[in-house]
Amino acid sequence: MNKVCWPYFDPEFDTLPERIYGPTVCIDNESMEDCTVVKVDSVSKQGLLLEMVQVLTDMNLTISKSYISSDAGWFMDVFHVKDEHGNKLTDQKVINYIQQAIGTTGEIPSSAVAKTYTNKAVFGSEYPSEHTAIEMTGTDRPGLFSEISAALADLHCNIVEAHAWSHNDRLACVAYVSDQSTDTPIDDPGRLATIEEYITTVLRATAERSPSETHINPLQVKANGFPCGDCIKTNVERRLHQLMLSVRDFDGQCGPNMSRSTPSSAVGFGDEEGMRRTAVxxxxxxxxGYSIVSVDCKDRPRLMFDTVCTLTDMQYVVFHASIGCHGDYAFQEYFIRHIDGYALNTEGEKERVIKCLEAAIERRVCEGVRLELCAANRVGLLSDITRVLRENGLAVVRAHVATKGEKSVNAFYLRDISGNEVDMDFVESMKKEILGPIDLAVKNDSRSTSPSPPDRSPTRFSLGDLLRSQLERLSHNFVPIN
Structure with a gap:
């Protein structure tokens, strides 16, 4: 029998052009007076645009304008960026980090610069691979995040970090936990199954919920630093977008500021109500052979990341794009095809893309009160804090909790459970009464122009009767925010 020989192909051949012609990053501080221009050109690959946008947004940089062009397997991207204070980038360490991070095509360098200049305090863990990651999705209800926190405390899990979004009656949460007694990852299959069953019961407590709308996916993370599971390999905020997409939060009712059919010509840049509407x-x-996706909405940080993330996860390729802003309003235009090379052909597909982009833009917007606090970390702290909020009529609609050394840094977006605006008099009284051992930072993010409901019951939000007794026993665990 003749022996059949096949030619040998180096398995690394497919990535050879990428390795030879990797991203070239040019940072220009001379061309524009009010911003820094970041130019990137490279061999094109699916997902690379998102990786670059993620690098910039993770450093709290604002992308005020961008031009994307891709042709014949190559691309050129231009970003106009500012720091969180609206200034050019002048710190050479920041510039070097951007060049290094983008130049390695998404393999973020593990350097001290990364820990210093990326937004790890609230949006990411410095050591996520040392903990067990748990993903949760389900139908939202007032107090659900508090119930999840209490359930994990009952299971002797220390919540090292947690991120939760709620939108259109859906909740997505990613929590990093460790064993309460050993402070090590939880890797016992039996215990993981117990955690899954317990929290699934909590998530299914809403009678109207279909079982298919709830799932929990506990992901074991090895303590040696080699993570496994999508929620670790993927940026946490991107994972939250994916989880929300998986439970179809885009099928819910649009928020008060959303409009699915309004063309850009009908959105007035001058009138206040027009600036609050979103049109896709x-x-x-x-x-x-392209489909042109246009987005007009109110400008905000991380807007480009949210839209590019959604298009990428829906398996669309961005070939050309133009992003800009006019005052407080942003407009984006993407020339896309599906990953199979075809444009959007059916009305059903177009409607789904429109709804998913609207949901991606809306789910990050919280019209309410942002409450920030810093506390000495301990098991059950998050459960206690969220329970106090819940018992006083406040629902957590978004949360970011992280641990920095011995401190727990918490940011909550709150709404009144009854659907009314959060009474800022109540928030201010809370801030005044618990200054000292407990220090809070409060920001009113509400964009509503309607006045607060008159004659609110003073006893309902009386800290003396409701909060003081509950927070008093916790006060010694809090430390002032630096």
């Missing part, structure tokens, strides 16, 4: 619409560019 799709046109066809038949001669080039």
């Amino acid at each position: 619409y799709i046109e066809s560019c038949e001669e080039k």
